[in-house]
Amino acid sequence: MAGEKNQLTKRDRLAVAWRSTFIQGSWNYERMQNGGFAFAMIPAIKKLFKTKEERSAALKRHLEFFNTHPYIASPILGVTLALEEERANGAPVDDVAIQGVKVGMMGPLAGIGDPVFWFTVRPMLGALGASLAMSGNILGPIIFFVAWNIIRWSFMWYTQEFGYKAGSAITDDLSGGLLQDVTKGASILGMFVLASLVQRWVNISFVPVVSEVTLSKGAYIEWDKIPITSEGLKQAFEEVASGRALSPVQVTTLQDNLDQLIPGLAGLLLTLLCMWLLKKKVSPIVIILGLFVVGIAGHSIGLL
Amino acid sequence: MSDLNLIQMILVVGVAFLAGMEGILDEFQFHQPLVACTLIGLVTGNLESGIILGGSLQMIALGWANIGAAVAPDAALASVAAAIILVKGGQGASGIPSAIAVAIPLAVAGLFLTMIVRTLAVPIVQMMDRAAEKGNFRQIEGLQILAICMQGVRIAIPAAAIMAVSAESVQSALQSMPAWLTEGMAIGGGMVVAVGYALVINMMANKEVWPFFILGFVLAAISELTLIGIGAIGMALVFIYLNLSKKGSSSTGGGGGNSNDPLGDILNDY
Numbered sequence: 001m002a003g004e005k006n007q008l009t010k011r012d013r014l015a016v017a018w019r020s021t022f023i024q025g026s027w028n029y030e031r032m033q034n035g036g037f038a039f040a041m042i043p044a045i046k047k048l049f050k051t052k053e054e055r056s057a058a059l060k061r062h063l064e065f066f067n068t069h070p071y072i073a074s075p076i077l078g079v080t081l082a083l084e085e086e087r088a089n090g091a092p093v094d095d096v097a098i099q100g101v102k103v104g105m106m107g108p109l110a111g112i113g114d115p116v117f118w119f120t121v122r123p124m125l126g127a128l129g130a131s132l133a134m135s136g137n138i139l140g141p142i143i144f145f146v147a148w149n150i151i152r153w154s155f156m157w158y159t160q161e162f163g164y165k166a167g168s169a170i171t172d173d174l175s176g177g178l179l180q181d182v183t184k185g186a187s188i189l190g191m192f193v194l195a196s197l198v199q200r201w202v203n204i205s206f207v208p209v210v211s212e213v214t215l216s217k218g219a220y221i222e223w224d225k226i227p228i229t230s231e232g233l234k235q236a237f238e239e240v241a242s243g244r245a246l247s248p249v250q251v252t253t254l255q256d257n258l259d260q261l262i263p264g265l266a267g268l269l270l271t272l273l274c275m276w277l278l279k280k281k282v283s284p285i286v287i288i289l290g291l292f293v294v295g296i297a298g299h300s301i302g303l304l
Numbered sequence: 305m306s307d308l309n310l311i312q313m314i315l316v317v318g319v320a321f322l323a324g325m326e327g328i329l330d331e332f333q334f335h336q337p338l339v340a341c342t343l344i345g346l347v348t349g350n351l352e353s354g355i356i357l358g359g360s361l362q363m364i365a366l367g368w369a370n371i372g373a374a375v376a377p378d379a380a381l382a383s384v385a386a387a388i389i390l391v392k393g394g395q396g397a398s399g400i401p402s403a404i405a406v407a408i409p410l411a412v413a414g415l416f417l418t419m420i421v422r423t424l425a426v427p428i429v430q431m432m433d434r435a436a437e438k439g440n441f442r443q444i445e446g447l448q449i450l451a452i453c454m455q456g457v458r459i460a461i462p463a464a465a466i467m468a469v470s471a472e473s474v475q476s477a478l479q480s481m482p483a484w485l486t487e488g489m490a491i492g493g494g495m496v497v498a499v500g501y502a503l504v505i506n507m508m509a510n511k512e513v514w515p516f517f518i519l520g521f522v523l524a525a526i527s528e529l530t531l532i533g534i535g536a537i538g539m540a541l542v543f544i545y546l547n548l549s550k551k552g553s554s555s556t557g558g559g560g561g562n563s564n565d566p567l568g569d570i571l572n573d574y
Binding site: 021022023024025026027028029030031034035036038039042045046052053055056059060063070114115118119122123124126127128129130131132133134135136137138140141144145148149152181184185187188189190191192193194195196197198199200201202203204205262263264267268270271272273274275277278279284285287288289291292293294295296297298299300304 | 329342353359363367411423425437451452485505510513517523538539
């Protein structure tokens, strides 16, 4: 067994990292990401094991049930690579040890991937990109796409390397409160940013007129007394700047009243209602379709 | 506008294929409306309305995510279908609300297709088992690629079907929609955004983080603050909070180990 050590090069590890992009490709109801995991391990298995029996056993090992967040699979792949390498070099690493590490890591680590990637980074980048895109700005989609893929790829590569170097000791490293901090930090940031999105992007506008007040003379601009010359234009702007209203009747809608309480209150209440409905196990699809119906009905009766 | 030429149709099917693959892979994000609608707008010469549609649909789809075996509404099919309908309707950016309204029910239909493909993948991995028996790497790789292509076809075929409908009938169908319907749908679209946020908030909310929600909501009313500014304030709050809570727990002695965070406790005891 002694002599030259059979080691994975950086090139092999890059090949595995690239293939892990497709880990969900054969996602299935039976063993979920198993096919993708085996697919990602193939370059390493080829390098480490030479006999047909060893290769076949390694492939079968990695076709066992596996499921986690697709990016979180990277540190797990890293650790698995380290274990397989030790095994190929004669260390007593059995199937149970490898399987144990994979299963032991995938659950707790998936718990960090979902809140960080799906519920913080993506909604934030998505909202940033979408708010630019809604004015037709091409930078919106570009920023979203480029930033996301830089974050994703650096996360996948560095955590895989981290897993590979730390080997099975990784669980000790991660339990030092770091994992907790990241998860908690992500949910704090997520809640903070989401709240601002709710305030800005949930649009409900109640149009019914609450009051129409005829303003007293001097509180509004008397347009018929302004000559249509540059001098008159100047006068008009000055009057606007001094706070005069544009028309003699001040219309206050229900929405204006609500906005004086808290801007965006209606959107907040709607969001809370949706959260409550979702907790009551109402399907999001039903709520979405229902809101369209409410929009049409509300508009027809002149409420929205 | 109007009917697309052959090259454009092929490109659109290509984008649909990419979006379908990504609907399951969830890596490059080609299935997100912001990217998929922009690409379809680009290849059909409607870049600007494609971008605006992508932005509007992205706001609705922010909280849609696949978690474990659960599947969210199909962002890939919704984006691709909405973009094709928008292009064929030929109304430019003003056609966006009705395109979105047609796309949402299709996102539901997409769920069904996703379930079919995920079931079809079961025999594929069983074939992988047999290939593993023989140590046949090639075959496993081929099967994995086949499974990914199946996901691409899941969106490419519906996209081709929608394109096969003539532009005139799409236009006349969209134009025959009365104003109360399209305006009402636009209003509904403004509210539907809340569902995505509610999904995400439900996942993250607990007693500890609710105060940050209140802060974010109130600060957002200051319209001078851009989203990046809000993000920066949020980051600062995270670091302040994490540092302070560490100080707090060290001064009270060993009591900090038992937080209400079950995951953390499991990891600490590992």
